[in-house]
Amino acid sequence: MMPENEHYDSTTQAGEYVLGTLEGEERAEFERRLRDDIRLQEEVDAWQQRFAPMLEGIDPVSPPDAVWQAVETRLTDHGQNDTRTATGTNFWDSLSFWRNLGMVAATLVLAFGVMLMTQQPETGMNNVLVVMNDQDRTGWVVAAKPDHGFVNVSAVEPSQLPAGKACQLWMEDQHGNLHPVGVLPHDGRHEMPLPMMPKSENVFKVSVEEMDDMPTEKPHGEIVFEGKLTEI
Amino acid sequence: MANGDIDQQDAIKQRNQELEALLAACALNDRKAFARLYRMTSAKLYGVVLRILVRDEWAQDCLQDAYIKIWNNADSYRAYLAAPLTWMSTIARNQALDLLRKRKREVMESDDKGLPELVDDAPLPLDGLTNSDEGRRLERCLGELKEQQRQVVVLAYFKGLTHDELASHTDTPLGTVKTWIRRGLNQLRRCLENDA
Numbered sequence: 001m002m003p004e005n006e007h008y009d010s011t012t013q014a015g016e017y018v019l020g021t022l023e024g025e026e027r028a029e030f031e032r033r034l035r036d037d038i039r040l041q042e043e044v045d046a047w048q049q050r051f052a053p054m055l056e057g058i059d060p061v062s063p064p065d066a067v068w069q070a071v072e073t074r075l076t077d078h079g080q081n082d083t084r085t086a087t088g089t090n091f092w093d094s095l096s097f098w099r100n101l102g103m104v105a106a107t108l109v110l111a112f113g114v115m116l117m118t119q120q121p122e123t124g125m126n127n128v129l130v131v132m133n134d135q136d137r138t139g140w141v142v143a144a145k146p147d148h149g150f151v152n153v154s155a156v157e158p159s160q161l162p163a164g165k166a167c168q169l170w171m172e173d174q175h176g177n178l179h180p181v182g183v184l185p186h187d188g189r190h191e192m193p194l195p196m197m198p199k200s201e202n203v204f205k206v207s208v209e210e211m212d213d214m215p216t217e218k219p220h221g222e223i224v225f226e227g228k229l230t231e232i
Numbered sequence: 233m234a235n236g237d238i239d240q241q242d243a244i245k246q247r248n249q250e251l252e253a254l255l256a257a258c259a260l261n262d263r264k265a266f267a268r269l270y271r272m273t274s275a276k277l278y279g280v281v282l283r284i285l286v287r288d289e290w291a292q293d294c295l296q297d298a299y300i301k302i303w304n305n306a307d308s309y310r311a312y313l314a315a316p317l318t319w320m321s322t323i324a325r326n327q328a329l330d331l332l333r334k335r336k337r338e339v340m341e342s343d344d345k346g347l348p349e350l351v352d353d354a355p356l357p358l359d360g361l362t363n364s365d366e367g368r369r370l371e372r373c374l375g376e377l378k379e380q381q382r383q384v385v386v387l388a389y390f391k392g393l394t395h396d397e398l399a400s401h402t403d404t405p406l407g408t409v410k411t412w413i414r415r416g417l418n419q420l421r422r423c424l425e426n427d428a
Binding site: 059068 | 274
């Protein structure tokens with residue numbers, strides 16, 4: 001058996017990282033590796049879970065009301081996108097592993113589940129299209145209902161696009177011609193009028209366009225996604 | 233199992249289901265769901281960051297950041313990987329340790345002589361570990377570590393102390409502290425894996 005003090009591998013290092021004892025250059029170097037190394041992310045994940053019960057024993061303490069007011073103000077004033085960048089300064093925030101392990105299927109289930117839970121009762125939007133983002137995860141959810149001239153488009157995790165670019169949603173008619181629906185939003189839920197009544201056979205496409213020159217006839221940019229509505 | 237235990241298990245299960253649903257709604261920018269999520273969890277998370285940061289003012293800033301992060305990342309929560317409160321508490325802890333590291337850097341860059349009050353002597357909250365199966369396992373496995381190993385592991389987890397700081401806090405050579413941590417981690421992992 002290997003002597004214990006020689007057993008220093010990436011599993012142990014991941015443990016030190018989660019514990020918080022890795023510092024300075026060692027820490028930075030570990031985070032660089034963590035960025036691309038899924039196996040290492042899994043090691044970190046496992047350590048987070050092993051230690052998580054330590055937090056169970058901590059007694060709750062009510063925070064002052066001012067904290068919630070500040071949170072609300074930040075979300076309202078800066079909008080979600082600003083806070084997203086503002087809080088993204090540290091690479092490791094315990095979240096990437098949940099993100100990376102999340103399979104597309106799980107994301108789909110989540111999106112459908114949320115649609116069922118949050119939209120169907122009030123709006124009857126029982127047809128959805130999950131638009132994947134550039135990371136193959138749920139970027140937007142488009143909700144429609146038959147013989148209804150509008151869709152609800154919800155941003156879930158929109159693709160990060162270069163400045164000046166936007167994703168445009170298109171609807172294809174039975175002759176294969178594309179008609180613009182609107183720009184996929186960066187956050188929130190938006191209602192958009194459709195160029196025609198949606199049918200299950202309609203194909204929707206997404207193109208990447210210049211924001212100051214959005215096409216109205218046909219896409220100028222690359223088509224990055226296509227799919228049909230699914231009844232839920 | 234006593235009836236009271238079953239009731240408690242049910243209550244926890246119900247609460248987790250609600251928290252999961254709220255996180256899913258947050259992923260679709262439902263601010264009302266977020267407000268409810270905050271009401272249900274903020275005292276727990278404030279307890280966590282206060283334990284690590286000690287100072288009220290820092291803990292409150294940190295709690296804000298933690299909730300912004302939870303809001304922005306609600307869509308990456310995966311119920312099959314962790315219970316909602318575990319996930320949120322871990323985010324809060326990481327946020328607190330990040331803040332602590334940042335403040336320490338600032339102090340090092342100024343002429344100030346450190347942050348002595350950050351390492352308080354409050355008992356480390358291991359008693360509450362027995363609330364869950366995972367907690368009981370972890371408690372048993374921590375109990376199998378040598379006293380010094382357990383001490384540095386727990387201190388590091390709650391205080392984010394680096395190897396150097398642990399060495400000076402426990403008045404032990406740096407190499408020894410590193411060995412304690414590595415052995416402690418290896419032994420803990422083996423124990424938890426055998427027990428699972």
